[in-house]
Amino acid sequence: MVELIINGKNYGVDMDPSANLLWVIREHLKLVGTKYGCGEGVCGACTILLDGEASRSCQLTLGDASGKSITTIEGIPQSHPIKEAWISEQVPQCGYCQPGQIMEAVALLSKNSRPSHDEIVQAMDDILCRCGTYPRILRAIKKAAGTGGSR
Amino acid sequence: MNRPMERREFLKVSVSGAGLVVAVSFFGGSSIAVSSGVEEKAGNAGKPWVPNAWIRITPDNVVTVLMNKSEMGQGTWTGLAMVVAEELESDWKDIRVEASPVRDEYKDPVFGMQITGGSTGVRHMYDPMRRAGATAREMLIQAAASEWNVPSGECRADKGRVIHEKTGKRLTYGELCVKVSQVSAPQDVPLKPRDKFRLIGKSMPRLDIPDKVEGKGVFGTDIFVPDMLYSAMERPPAYGARLLSFDQQAAEKIAGVQKVVTIPDGVAVVANSIEAAWKGRSALKAVWDAGSLPNFDDAALERILSEHMEKKGIVAKNVGDVEDALKKAVHRMKAVYLIPYVAHAPMEPQNCTADVRKDACEIWCPTQFQTAVLQVAIKETSLPAEKIVIHTTHLGGGFGGRAEVKVVEEAVRISKAVGKPVKHIWSREEDFRNDFYRPGSLHRMEAGLDWEGRLVAWQHKVVVSPIMERILPWMVKDGIEPTAVDGIWDMEYSPPNLSVEYVRLGLPIPVGFWRSVGNSSNPFAVESFVDELAHAAEKDPLEFRLNMLRENPRAAGVLKKVAEAGDWGKPLPAGSGRGIAQRFCFGSFAAQLAEVSVDMQTGVIKIRRMVAAIDPGQVVNPDSVVAQIEGATIMGLSTALKERVSFGKGGVATSNFSDYPILTMAEVPEIEVHIITNNEKMGGVGEPGVPPVVPAVANAVFAATGIRLRSLPLSPNMLKKALANTENSTGA
Numbered sequence: 001m002v003e004l005i006i007n008g009k010n011y012g013v014d015m016d017p018s019a020n021l022l023w024v025i026r027e028h029l030k031l032v033g034t035k036y037g038c039g040e041g042v043c044g045a046c047t048i049l050l051d052g053e054a055s056r057s058c059q060l061t062l063g064d065a066s067g068k069s070i071t072t073i074e075g076i077p078q079s080h081p082i083k084e085a086w087i088s089e090q091v092p093q094c095g096y097c098q099p100g101q102i103m104e105a106v107a108l109l110s111k112n113s114r115p116s117h118d119e120i121v122q123a124m125d126d127i128l129c130r131c132g133t134y135p136r137i138l139r140a141i142k143k144a145a146g147t148g149g150s151r
Numbered sequence: 152m153n154r155p156m157e158r159r160e161f162l163k164v165s166v167s168g169a170g171l172v173v174a175v176s177f178f179g180g181s182s183i184a185v186s187s188g189v190e191e192k193a194g195n196a197g198k199p200w201v202p203n204a205w206i207r208i209t210p211d212n213v214v215t216v217l218m219n220k221s222e223m224g225q226g227t228w229t230g231l232a233m234v235v236a237e238e239l240e241s242d243w244k245d246i247r248v249e250a251s252p253v254r255d256e257y258k259d260p261v262f263g264m265q266i267t268g269g270s271t272g273v274r275h276m277y278d279p280m281r282r283a284g285a286t287a288r289e290m291l292i293q294a295a296a297s298e299w300n301v302p303s304g305e306c307r308a309d310k311g312r313v314i315h316e317k318t319g320k321r322l323t324y325g326e327l328c329v330k331v332s333q334v335s336a337p338q339d340v341p342l343k344p345r346d347k348f349r350l351i352g353k354s355m356p357r358l359d360i361p362d363k364v365e366g367k368g369v370f371g372t373d374i375f376v377p378d379m380l381y382s383a384m385e386r387p388p389a390y391g392a393r394l395l396s397f398d399q400q401a402a403e404k405i406a407g408v409q410k411v412v413t414i415p416d417g418v419a420v421v422a423n424s425i426e427a428a429w430k431g432r433s434a435l436k437a438v439w440d441a442g443s444l445p446n447f448d449d450a451a452l453e454r455i456l457s458e459h460m461e462k463k464g465i466v467a468k469n470v471g472d473v474e475d476a477l478k479k480a481v482h483r484m485k486a487v488y489l490i491p492y493v494a495h496a497p498m499e500p501q502n503c504t505a506d507v508r509k510d511a512c513e514i515w516c517p518t519q520f521q522t523a524v525l526q527v528a529i530k531e532t533s534l535p536a537e538k539i540v541i542h543t544t545h546l547g548g549g550f551g552g553r554a555e556v557k558v559v560e561e562a563v564r565i566s567k568a569v570g571k572p573v574k575h576i577w578s579r580e581e582d583f584r585n586d587f588y589r590p591g592s593l594h595r596m597e598a599g600l601d602w603e604g605r606l607v608a609w610q611h612k613v614v615v616s617p618i619m620e621r622i623l624p625w626m627v628k629d630g631i632e633p634t635a636v637d638g639i640w641d642m643e644y645s646p647p648n649l650s651v652e653y654v655r656l657g658l659p660i661p662v663g664f665w666r667s668v669g670n671s672s673n674p675f676a677v678e679s680f681v682d683e684l685a686h687a688a689e690k691d692p693l694e695f696r697l698n699m700l701r702e703n704p705r706a707a708g709v710l711k712k713v714a715e716a717g718d719w720g721k722p723l724p725a726g727s728g729r730g731i732a733q734r735f736c737f738g739s740f741a742a743q744l745a746e747v748s749v750d751m752q753t754g755v756i757k758i759r760r761m762v763a764a765i766d767p768g769q770v771v772n773p774d775s776v777v778a779q780i781e782g783a784t785i786m787g788l789s790t791a792l793k794e795r796v797s798f799g800k801g802g803v804a805t806s807n808f809s810d811y812p813i814l815t816m817a818e819v820p821e822i823e824v825h826i827i828t829n830n831e832k833m834g835g836v837g838e839p840g841v842p843p844v845v846p847a848v849a850n851a852v853f854a855a856t857g858i859r860l861r862s863l864p865l866s867p868n869m870l871k872k873a874l875a876n877t878e879n880s881t882g883a
Contacts, residue, residue, distance in 0.1 A: 019424075019426060020426055023424065023425055023426050026372075027381075027424065027425060028424075030375065032366070032369075032372070032373040033365070033366020033367070034366070035370075035372070035498070035499070035547070036372060036500070036576070037498050037499075037500075037579065037808075038579040038807055038808050038809075039578060039579055039580075039807075040579070040807055040808075040809060042807065042808040042809050043498065043579075043808050045498055072366070073365070073366030074365070074366050078365065083364050083365070086360075086364045087356070087360055087361060087364055090356060090357060090360060090774060090778065091360075091364075092224065092357075092359075092360050092363040092364065093223075093224025093225070093226075093778060093782055094223050094224030094497070094498065094499070094545070094546060094547050094548045094549070095224060095359065095360075095362075095363030095364075095368045095370075095545065095547070096370055096497075096498040096499045096545075096547030096548060097498045097547075098363055098364065099366045102364065121816050121817050122817075124816050125815045125816050125817045126815065127816075128498065128808060128813060128815065129498070130496055130497055130498050130548045130550070130786070130813065131224045131498075131548060131782045131786075132781055132782035132783070132784065132785030132786055132814075132819075133778075133781075133782070134785065134814075134815075134816040134819045135781055135819060135821075135822055136778070136781070137816065138816065
């Protein structure tokens, strides 16, 4: 039994600690907001916060997360400035990569409340979006940080 | 320890006439995209009123619009909901959207199939959705008038209510639900005049966005069905490879593996988790022979393309006398352009959940082509259509790739073989290797200019694999595959002498629709070559084009727009340049201006700025148009700079985003979108932004460096070499 703390709630997971954390979160615990995109930590669709650090859950095992605090998209309140900015800037298209984008953006703002343009790009550059929502992601983060946004 | 999710998550199973319907709902009942039909899903809201296949109104005043078009981020659901709400005079806050079932009445009225493609979602459904909304509105007015015993002409509908001005009486649509069910549908209802529109033409927030921001939008991978298992397929690694052996017992020994089944095209491992299914597949240690093209690789592909260029093709278009015009031309130019295979790479890999039973079949999938899903299910299960229920989920990217149903075919076969529902998700590697790519192509062109530098002849030969031949064969007439010559045979510049020859490339590499299809690749050759001709004629590339577009004011209009907004003609520092291109397709005119700078040492191309213009005639939701053009621009830039599927050992070598990089945020420039609206027929929006992107960039690179790059992706290495050569020759 591995103990997980996800979005402030305790879960006991009766699985081998070598199980892949992404699939545990998604398919076993059914917190499906966290997405599978590449399985090699390149696309960022599976991004969660592990003790506050943006982490690619597809590159972690259940054991890696034991006793640590996990935050997923479901644990970010609707009133979070990032989520509000995502709606006001009408960011998502297909939406599949957006939970990962949002988690990375939340992690960025938690460490740097007023990131510069370059700091945002640097933090977000390894999360892929095939629909091409990057300009709106950038705008939404600036808006949430109070440094920009157009609407 | 309790799993707190268990209390909030529930699975509701009900049996409908069409078979087993499973509604999956998370987070305390937030409804999801899978639908069981317009007449169902009343839930706690009371008995619904259903005026037609598209609308359901419940006593709580909620208006649900059923969508036969798939939502993949292009905003069609919101656009069509706006159209219904406009005519229905609904309060926008009462509007909900839901995927329709797969049935005849939901077929696209033009295509006669249930399909989302060709940038047709809003334009094909605009009239039917308007009529659906207007008919319901008239019926509600009728119901209220008879309730109040007043002439219906004295009543009007406004924001979800019917109002009788004289008496001040009003009833909400919800309150009229019961009464209105006795009203019969009128014929020939009046539609609102355009100047009375309060929604159409205004930017409305997309209805699917809030759920997507919360992580609640339900995609194909998010489906759960009771007793569901997971499956993984071992497939041929090379084209035409035959299975020699595999270790079934080794796979079965993997914890969680339930069954190993042989199905056409490979071996499937079925397990109680996706990880176990994938481990089981590895444990099969399947051995395949070398296949039908054992030495096929990137070099072989280029060789095959070149060999085909020497073969005789089919004449797709012959206007005037090209040979003669070329002979008489004052200036003749030749060029060869090479375009690689590219992948769809949607962020959600292909997947399908299928539950095949003896007497019924149920399928959940993120598909663009429901009719093909149904056909494949009928073929594989031998069940009649009415025993097959298909649910369309949100699509995590489509781009044409989700018009393919190979993943559905596999899921249905596997579920049938094991007698259990299976969730079948392709790994990213499988998604890259089993894609139906945008075909690579080789173009050989020769053109002639007269003494005034005007284009008088264009001879074009293209080698490419056909797409329609397999998917919609009736679109191939006289052997001419339209996607092979789109953007060539109908180029906007209408040269007085034009010949277009198509050589069919019969390789086993599967090819399919990729966002704007032939229009996504051919304009790289055409619009780059036009630029070459402009320079040969010593004319400004914009002026050169505008001179040929005098009879085509809308094509000229988008070009002028990007030129004006993009500072065409204004000086730039050395190593920087601007390029333009345009294309009319899917009913819309689009142009792009690219501003680039090139590092003269490394050849690295930096996109500084993109200015796009689209003239789609009428627009329903302007911000959705802007978003689509932004996305199309970025996808186009990605193919301009990065994308190329690689082949090796007789099959696909590309495996994941690590060897198939796509554009990232750091590479995305400022993108400016201009929409030109008018009273012309409504055009498409999802695709037309793509075609002019790549040639605009290539033309900008030429403007910046004097180097003409004629193959994709535009490679820093090639540019660096060419720059070094220019330097040497200048030095000498």
